[in-house]
Amino acid sequence: MSSDPFVARLERLDACAVSDALDKLGLPGCVTGLRSAMPGRRIAGRVHTVKLKAGSPPAGRPPVHLGAAAIDACAPGEVIVVEQSTGIDAGCWGGILSRGAKQKGVAGVIAEGPVRDIDEACEINFPVFSRGYTARTARARVYEDATDVPIGVGAFTVHPGFYVVCDSSAAVFVAPADIERVLAAAEEIARREAEMVRRLESDELASAVLGANYEYMLKRED
Numbered sequence: 001m002s003s004d005p006f007v008a009r010l011e012r013l014d015a016c017a018v019s020d021a022l023d024k025l026g027l028p029g030c031v032t033g034l035r036s037a038m039p040g041r042r043i044a045g046r047v048h049t050v051k052l053k054a055g056s057p058p059a060g061r062p063p064v065h066l067g068a069a070a071i072d073a074c075a076p077g078e079v080i081v082v083e084q085s086t087g088i089d090a091g092c093w094g095g096i097l098s099r100g101a102k103q104k105g106v107a108g109v110i111a112e113g114p115v116r117d118i119d120e121a122c123e124i125n126f127p128v129f130s131r132g133y134t135a136r137t138a139r140a141r142v143y144e145d146a147t148d149v150p151i152g153v154g155a156f157t158v159h160p161g162f163y164v165v166c167d168s169s170a171a172v173f174v175a176p177a178d179i180e181r182v183l184a185a186a187e188e189i190a191r192r193e194a195e196m197v198r199r200l201e202s203d204e205l206a207s208a209v210l211g212a213n214y215e216y217m218l219k220r221e222d
Contacts, residue, residue: 002045002077002107006179010044010165013186017193018165018172021185029173031154034110034166037118037128042167043108045079049160052113052138053145054086066144067097073148076105079164083151084113089134090141091116098126110164110171112153129166 002008010018019030048070057063070080080101084092093109095117101109108127109115114134121128148160156173158164163174174182200206 002075004046004077006163006183007045007077009183009187010163010179011042013044013165013183013190014042015165015167015170015172017186017190018174018182019170020189021182022172022174024185024189025178025181027174027178027182028156029175031156031171031173032169033131033154034129034171035132036168037122037130038125039168041108041127042165043079043127043129044165045077045107045163047079047081047158047160047162047164047173048073048148049151049158050080050082050092050147051145051149051151052082052084052086052092052142054088054142056140057143064144065097066138066142067093068100069144069147071097071100071104071106074101074104074106077107079107079166080109081151081153081158081164082109082111082113083153084111084142085152086113086142088141089114090136090138091134092138092142093128093130095120098128099124102126108166110153110166112151129171 022029050067050070082092092111092113093115098121102124111130114132115128115130116134118133150157150159158173161176163179165172
């Protein structure tokens with residue numbers, strides 16, 4: 001569990017509330033289309049990044065197992081985000097990595113690319129979000145270029161140290177400079193939505209509960 005108070009607040013919010021907060025504030029950061037290996041699970045934390053490239057490592061570079069350095073760099077409750085956008089059908093994360101990450105206390109993994117050994121990740125209850133699944137090894141197909149560098153996830157550039165919340169709807173990234181105001185906006189959105197749910201469960205008409213208030217909830221404040 002992270003000791004970061006911002007992470008503790010982020011863990012109480014879903015991706016939709018945080019995405020709505022980004023919209024309200026005019027910020028990017030929502031990445032859709034990722035597949036959750038365990039629908040219903042949500043992760044949140046600070047980010048460590050891994051960038052992969054096609055082919056084999058340049059001559060003279062010592063061999064490394066992709067993802068291992070990121071696991072070593074993680075504190076409990078942090079999240080690993082991997083870019084494998086080469087278009088090559090090769091896993092950018094696998095079962096042994098999931099086991100090592102879980103042992104270290106990593107909150108989960110988000111992969112811009114395919115992952116493998118997904119049944120093993122589910123077996124040990126380790127959250128993985130990805131573009132898809134494969135059985136093909138990374139060996140001789142892709143290699144780790146760098147750890148903790150800017151990477152691309154969807155159309156968004158993710159930097160190490162960013163905050164993220166990820167669930168079955170999306171991965172939503174927030175820069176540290178923006179986290180306090182994004183959290184404040186998201187918490188207010190969540191509070192207002194909870195009140196709407198309470199009213200609906202009290203048998204108020206949906207048109208009365210939702211109405212114009214919901215439509216204007218994300219209006220930007222100048």
